[in-house]
Amino acid sequence: MAKKQSFDAMLVGKDVIAQFFGVTGRRVEQLCADGVIDRIKERNGEVRFELIPTVQKYLKYLSDKAYGRERSDREAELKEKKMNAEIALKESQGELHRLRTEIAQGNYISVEEAKADYSRFFVVFKNFALALPDKLAGRLSGFVDPVEVRHIENELQEEVNKQLSGFVSRAITEEHKVEDPTKPKKIGRPRKNGPLK
Numbered sequence: 001m002a003k004k005q006s007f008d009a010m011l012v013g014k015d016v017i018a019q020f021f022g023v024t025g026r027r028v029e030q031l032c033a034d035g036v037i038d039r040i041k042e043r044n045g046e047v048r049f050e051l052i053p054t055v056q057k058y059l060k061y062l063s064d065k066a067y068g069r070e071r072s073d074r075e076a077e078l079k080e081k082k083m084n085a086e087i088a089l090k091e092s093q094g095e096l097h098r099l100r101t102e103i104a105q106g107n108y109i110s111v112e113e114a115k116a117d118y119s120r121f122f123v124v125f126k127n128f129a130l131a132l133p134d135k136l137a138g139r140l141s142g143f144v145d146p147v148e149v150r151h152i153e154n155e156l157q158e159e160v161n162k163q164l165s166g167f168v169s170r171a172i173t174e175e176h177k178v179e180d181p182t183k184p185k186k187i188g189r190p191r192k193n194g195p196l197k
Contacts, residue, residue: 011040011048020051021058036061126164133157 017037018025031037037057040048102108109117133156140149 010051012051014047017049017054129160129164
């Protein structure tokens, strides 16, 4: 019975290595010249390769090559992301500088100031709108029957209240109402239905 040869000590020719790696014989020679794999010359001048160590060295070479390319691709991707982030940062810093300059020049007002202006405007407008039915009733009182004047005044008041409540519900909440110190005192006759809301 023949003794089994160990794969570690198995010597094979260039054609077997080429077939094993899926390359040409010329590529095997180039791998030897580049120091990727080692060859053994026998006494008769024939070139042989140790199968297992040769395969292991070639796999390590492929692995290093793939990892190196993958790493360089990843590094290039990261550098590009970093460059894009730096560009975005510079642009935002430029925009921030421009806004600060315009704010310093008085081209913008603060949000708080805008809210306060809006609140003051709305208080004045609301008072004006609520006073319209009274003013109209006062002007009509000499020309139209008093019952009809009261009816017109009530209809107008309901419509004004309806429009204002739809507008106010989203503009100013009860807890954020601003009292207007210039608010005029209500002038006119008392209402039958009670005070306005």
